[in-house]
Amino acid sequence: MTNKIKMLRSEKGITQEELAEVVEVTRQTIIAIERSKYVPSLELAFRIARYFNKNIEEVFNY
Amino acid sequence: MSYKKFTYLRILVIAFISATISIAINMDNVILAISAIIIGMVAMFAIKRNVKELKTDEMIQSIAGRSSLWAYSICVPSLALLSIFFMFSNLSNKGSDIYNLGIILSYVVLFHIATYSIIFLCLKNKYNSDDK
Numbered sequence: 001m002t003n004k005i006k007m008l009r010s011e012k013g014i015t016q017e018e019l020a021e022v023v024e025v026t027r028q029t030i031i032a033i034e035r036s037k038y039v040p041s042l043e044l045a046f047r048i049a050r051y052f053n054k055n056i057e058e059v060f061n062y
Numbered sequence: 063m064s065y066k067k068f069t070y071l072r073i074l075v076i077a078f079i080s081a082t083i084s085i086a087i088n089m090d091n092v093i094l095a096i097s098a099i100i101i102g103m104v105a106m107f108a109i110k111r112n113v114k115e116l117k118t119d120e121m122i123q124s125i126a127g128r129s130s131l132w133a134y135s136i137c138v139p140s141l142a143l144l145s146i147f148f149m150f151s152n153l154s155n156k157g158s159d160i161y162n163l164g165i166i167l168s169y170v171v172l173f174h175i176a177t178y179s180i181i182f183l184c185l186k187n188k189y190n191s192d193d194k
Contacts, residue, residue: 024119025119025120025121026118026119026121026122028121029119029120029121029122032121038121038124040120041120044120
């Protein structure tokens with residue numbers, strides 16, 4: 001499973017820490033998701049997608 | 063208080079408790095050891111209350127769950143093998159300490175397996191509950 005979080009984050013100009021705070025996880029989790037080392041739960045995936053105003057499929061690819 | 067500062071303070075408290083208990087053991091003073099533990103617990107409680115930063119999330123919980131399963135999978139067979147070894151190596155001397163230790167270990171293993179099975183069944187029933 002891959003994702004575009006890093007790209008979307010740089011487009012929006014926010015840091016990993018800021019994103020982590022908004023979606024209520026630690027920065028380590030954001031780092032792991034960006035590197036595709038951790039697959040987030042459906043709930044977290046939705047929270048991330050909603051933050052970027054995108055559909056879940058636009059952020060995560062399977 | 064940030065999580066980094068919390069970790070630093072936690073290490074300090076652990077060092078304080080360890081040092082005080084070591085001194086208490088050397089002085090043969092039980093009250094000092096108990097006091098150190100109580101002071102440590104109070105200090106940890108006070109420190110934890112001041113941490114506003116997020117300490118855990120779903121990834122940490124997922125890792126903790128997997129670690130628990132690994133710990134269970136390693137500890138239970140190891141203890142079971144050890145208990146069998148202790149009992150069978152002292153079959154001729156059934157009242158010995160080693161033989162009794164083997165029996166105690168086997169009960170510990172059974173307790174572990176029973177606890178795991180009960181919790182597993184409870185969680186399985188929780189997720190499979192049919193709301194008609």
